Amino acid sequence: MSAATQAQSYERRWQRFMQNPRILVERIYLPLVMLALHNWGKHHLYLALDTTVLWDEYCMIHLSVVCCGRAVPFLWQVLKHESAMVSSVSYRDLFRKAHWLLRAYPEVMLLADRGFACHELLAWLETRQWHYALRFAK
Template identity: 60%
Template sequence: MDDCRMSVMAIYGPLVLATLSGWKQPRLYLALDTTVLWNRFCMIHLSVVCCGRAVPLLWRVLEHNSVTVAFKALLLRFALTQRV
C-alpha cells in the first residue's frame, strides 16, 4: 500500500548512504536473499552484512511463485527501478 504522505526512499536512502560513506572496514559483505510469500510473490532483498546482521539496502516484490530468480534479470530490475 502506498502512502503519499511518506516516501521510504526519502527517509531510508539518505540514512543508508550516510552509513556507507563512513564505512571503515576493508570489505563490504552483501547478502542476496529471496522469500516466497503465499506461493504468489517473491520478495528479493539485497543487504549489507554488519555485526552478524543483514541490513536491507534494496528490496523488491515480484509476482513470481518461486525463489529462483534469474540473477541477471534480478540485478537489471534492481538497477532500473532504484531512485537514489
C-alpha cells in the first residue's frame, strides 16, 4: 500500500468523524484534557504552538501540551487560509481561552517556531507572565 493511499484513508476517517452530528468534540475532549492536567500539580507546563495546512485550503492553529516528548493537542482553531503563516490576530482568542483555562498553573512555557515571533505575541506573553522560547531566524 502506498503512503498516498494510507494518507487518504486517514483523511476519510477524520472527515467521517467530524461530520458525525452526535459528536461534539470540544464538549468531550477539553474536559478530558483538563482532568489529565489536574494532576500536573506545580510542574512546569510546556505548550507548543504550531500550524498545519490541510488540503491546501485550511490552516489549523494548534496549541498542544508537551508531555513525555509528545505534543498532546489542547486547543485548536481552523481558518480558511492557504498558508501556515498566520497573523497574531488569528490566534488571539485561542490564547485568551488557554490563559483562562490554565490560570491555576503558575509556570507556563510557550514553545513556538519563528513564524510566530511578533511583538504583539511577546507583549501578551509578558503581561500574562508566561515564559516563552521562540525560535528566530539568524
